[in-house]
Amino acid sequence: MSxxxxxxxxxxxxxxxxxxxxxxxxGALLVGIAVLGAIYALLGAQTTTPPDQTPAPSSSTTLPAKTG
Incomplete structure (x- = not known):
């Protein structure tokens, strides 16, 4: 339960x-229930999903060949 x-x-x-x-x-109870329902609906609508994240391209580093 959330x-x-x-x-x-x-x-x-x-x-x-x-x-x-x-x-x-x-009467106030009916208004309160309506307000609670609206708040719950608004809070329930705020589902946050992380944006699609693509991994950063890896830079391939090559070391200079050994001479000698």
Whole structure:
């Protein structure tokens, strides 16, 4: 489970607990769920993939032939 999912789940549980204690927060709970869903969707869309890296060409060095 990713850290983002854990944080989103914890925030959702806190929102449910608050709305349970105060039933007037039902509308605010729906807004909170919508905001959490949007944040989770935006964070989930930021998958970072490293760009294709091609290895640097190796320079072949040749030593001068020994004379003598």
């Amino acid at each position: 850290l983002t999912a854990i944080v989103a789940l914890a925030l959702a549980i806190a929102a449910v607990a608050l709305s349970y204690r105060n039933p007037k927060l039902g």
